Amino acid sequence: MTALIDTRNLTKIYRLGDISVKALDNVTLSIGAAEFTAIMGHSGSGKSTFMNILGCLDRPTSGQYLLEGEDVSNLSVKQLATIRNRRIGFVFQGYNLLRRTSALENVELPLIYSHVPAKERRMKSLEALEIVGLSGHEHHQSNQLSGGQQQRVAIARALVNSPSIILADEPTGNLDTRTSFEIMGVFRRLNSDHGITVIIVTHEPDIAAFTRRHIVFRDGQVIEDRANEPRIGS
Amino acid sequence: MFISTSLRIALNALKANKMRSLLTMLGIIIGVAAVVIMVAIGSGASAKITAQIESVGSNLLIVVPGATTAGGVRMGSGTVSTLTLADAEAIVQNCPSVARVAPVWGGVAQAVYGNQNWSTGVTGTTSSMFAIRDWTLTAGRFFTVQETKAAAKVALLGQTVVNNLFGATDPIGEIVRIKKMPMQVIGVLAVKGQSPRGDDQDDAIYVPITTAQKRLFGTHLPGLVRVIMVQAKDMNVMAKTEKEITDLLDQRHRIVKGADRDFSVRNLSEILAAAQAAYKTMSLLLGSIALVSLIVGGIGIMNIMLVSVTERTREIGIRMAVGAQESDILTQFLIESLVLSLVGGVIGVILGLTGAEIMAAMSDWPVLISWQALLLAFAFSAMVGIFFGFYPARKAAHLNPIDALRYE
Numbered sequence: 022m023t024a025l026i027d028t029r030n031l032t033k034i035y036r037l038g039d040i041s042v043k044a045l046d047n048v049t050l051s052i053g054a055a056e057f058t059a060i061m062g063h064s065g066s067g068k069s070t071f072m073n074i075l076g077c078l079d080r081p082t083s084g085q086y087l088l089e090g091e092d093v094s095n096l097s098v099k100q101l102a103t104i105r106n107r108r109i110g111f112v113f114q115g116y117n118l119l120r121r122t123s124a125l126e127n128v129e130l131p132l133i134y135s136h137v138p139a140k141e142r143r144m145k146s147l148e149a150l151e152i153v154g155l156s157g158h159e160h161h162q163s164n165q166l167s168g169g170q171q172q173r174v175a176i177a178r179a180l181v182n183s184p185s186i187i188l189a190d191e192p193t194g195n196l197d198t199r200t201s202f203e204i205m206g207v208f209r210r211l212n213s214d215h216g217i218t219v220i221i222v223t224h225e226p227d228i229a230a231f232t233r234r235h236i237v238f239r240d241g242q243v244i245e246d247r248a249n250e251p252r253i254g255s
Numbered sequence: 256m257f258i259s260t261s262l263r264i265a266l267n268a269l270k271a272n273k274m275r276s277l278l279t280m281l282g283i284i285i286g287v288a289a290v291v292i293m294v295a296i297g298s299g300a301s302a303k304i305t306a307q308i309e310s311v312g313s314n315l316l317i318v319v320p321g322a323t324t325a326g327g328v329r330m331g332s333g334t335v336s337t338l339t340l341a342d343a344e345a346i347v348q349n350c351p352s353v354a355r356v357a358p359v360w361g362g363v364a365q366a367v368y369g370n371q372n373w374s375t376g377v378t379g380t381t382s383s384m385f386a387i388r389d390w391t392l393t394a395g396r397f398f399t400v401q402e403t404k405a406a407a408k409v410a411l412l413g414q415t416v417v418n419n420l421f422g423a424t425d426p427i428g429e430i431v432r433i434k435k436m437p438m439q440v441i442g443v444l445a446v447k448g449q450s451p452r453g454d455d456q457d458d459a460i461y462v463p464i465t466t467a468q469k470r471l472f473g474t475h476l477p478g479l480v481r482v483i484m485v486q487a488k489d490m491n492v493m494a495k496t497e498k499e500i501t502d503l504l505d506q507r508h509r510i511v512k513g514a515d516r517d518f519s520v521r522n523l524s525e526i527l528a529a530a531q532a533a534y535k536t537m538s539l540l541l542g543s544i545a546l547v548s549l550i551v552g553g554i555g556i557m558n559i560m561l562v563s564v565t566e567r568t569r570e571i572g573i574r575m576a577v578g579a580q581e582s583d584i585l586t587q588f589l590i591e592s593l594v595l596s597l598v599g600g601v602i603g604v605i606l607g608l609t610g611a612e613i614m615a616a617m618s619d620w621p622v623l624i625s626w627q628a629l630l631l632a633f634a635f636s637a638m639v640g641i642f643f644g645f646y647p648a649r650k651a652a653h654l655n656p657i658d659a660l661r662y663e
């Protein structure tokens with residue numbers, strides 16, 4: 022059985038003038054379908070770089086990234102956009118919602134780019150907002166919502182196109198502990214009830230405790246990869 | 256579906272920066288207004304000229320003394336007339352394509368009635384003149400053949416002359432003194448308005464040609480005429496008519512082959528071409544203003560779109576992260592610059608129409624507004640929007656998603 026995500030000697034080198042930074046150094050990893058994984062490590066260890074490549078937002082310098090058995094490293098810009106649209110939902114630390122735009126319209130965005138008709142778009146988006154517990158807030162402007170609510174909108178946007186993977190780079194980084202736990206509860210439900218593979222980046226052991234697998238990075242390499250008994254309740 | 260969404264995004268972006276959008280559109284507004292005024296004046300002028308040709312008759316030829324070519328040795332001075340009444344008679348009798356001729360001889364004279372006096376052009380001609388020029392009377396009658404033959408002391412007055420000499424008095428049957436010669440007013444000509452060159456055609460007195468020759472403006476050679484107006488039977492045989500007249504007069508004036516002619520035959524469209532040239536100059540001027548403004552406007556749009564792309568780099572990143580294709584981003588920004596230029600176009604059209612109306616009211620430039628002109632203006636502004644919007648839109652579309660997301 023092929024893993025959902027399979028990386029082989031994934032390497033990313035940033036060149037800044039004369040010096041070059043090896044942000045990822047031969048990372049070989051497999052993540053199966055419906056896993057719930059946390060990626061941890063010190064600042065600058067390459068977590069975001071890894072997530073951006075998994076999310077098809079960036080390309081590796083060398084190595085392979087197989088998504089459901091298909092090598093993504095050499096796909097065209099157009100094909101990568103389609104993958105981001107249909108198969109992956111990305112959640113950012115800073116929410117990245119469109120300003121002066123309602124929650125509903127923000128959630129509809131991926132559906133616009135997959136040319137879903139307006140009625141269906143609306144229906145699916147309302148459904149996604151319900152899953153993240155934001156029913157009744159669909160017409161609020163994104164910047165009139167609290168941080169926790171904005172992150173829920175972002176999660177609704179990530180899941181609206183029924184992706185198989187949701188990637189979240191420090192999704193609770195800007196939130197207080199209680200709100201963070203609520204958000205993690207949402208991810209856990211998406212994983213357990215909807216069977217979505219969820220990978221989150223976090224610094225906090227409390228947050229990582231929700232997941233079933235911990236992968237630790239240091240200097241662009243995986244130094245630890247262990248199973249975890251997830252904490253129940255929030 | 257995607258277009259309408261992009262349209263809404265574009266309109267929102269414009270609304271968010273009203274003042275900036277307006278300033279950006281200024282160049283387009285001026286350019287489009289200039290295009291509208293230019294076309295309005297151009298088509299107004301040509302419509303007026305066409306109407307004038309038709310009213311005078313596009314089948315009109317004018318035989319004038321003097322050579323068509325300048326220079327060369329000619330008999331006497333160039334101003335001496337060489338055409339005679341007999342030439343006019345011969346043309347109507349011998350040229351099969353000719354319908355009517357009207358010889359003309361005249362000058363400027365003072366007309367006096369009671370204590371009023373008025374100086375104006377007095378034209379001696381035959382009643383064919385009025386048939387040729389399709390000119391009717393508001394009162395009285397034209398000259399009879401007898402009156403023309405007998406150099407009768409009768410006159411037809413244009414409305415301007417009537418107004419200046421008679422005021423409210425009925426002029427028919429009254430005696431006016433033209434060059435001290437008492438003449439009876441037998442008719443008043445219908446109002447004709449301005450000529451293509453802008454003279455008042457109603458400021459004129461018409462008398463029988465013989466009266467002009469013998470009694471008013473004596474000639475050293477009897478029967479001399481200044482010009483001969485010729486009406487062809489059909490406007491499709493103008494060239495043939497011209498040749499018939501030329502051959503006949505060559506023979507009558509004993510012009511040997513290759514020598515300079517002492518007359519020339521002109522048609523009206525050549526004369527009106529001069530009037531058209533004036534309008535062309537005006538159009539050309541407005542055309543250059545339009546072109547420059549449209550280019551400046553286009554550069555303004557390009558500039559503001561580049562600013563917009565930079566300001567919204569993060570938004571572009573977000574859209575790409577959720578799956579927008581390069582073509583989606585390109586379309587979005589192209590629509591935005593198109594909306595910018597088209598809104599500018601609409602304002603420009605409104606301004607242009609107003610300007611054309613004002614121009615029509617304040618001067619006698621004829622103005623004609625056609626839907627083609629408006630379409631042309633819109634096409635121009637759309638072209639400017641797409642042309643100058645393309646580079647910024649492409650720049651947006653080619654952003655790298657991760658760089659765009661990181662942009663602060």
Ligand SMILES: Nc1ncnc2c1ncn2[C@@H]1O[C@H](COP(=O)(O)OP(=O)(O)OP(=O)(O)O)[C@@H](O)[C@H]1O
Binds near residue numbers: 037068
């Ligand atoms: N665009 C870039 N250009 C140059 N160097 C970069 C770039 N992005 C990241 N790096 C470098 O790559 C290394 C890994 O960065 P990365 O953002 O992946 O770390 P991280 O683990 O996500 O850190 P943090 O926990 O602070 O978010 C760092 O040394 C960083 O300086």
Ligand SMILES: [Mg+2]
Binds near residue numbers: 069070
């Ligand atoms: Mg990071």
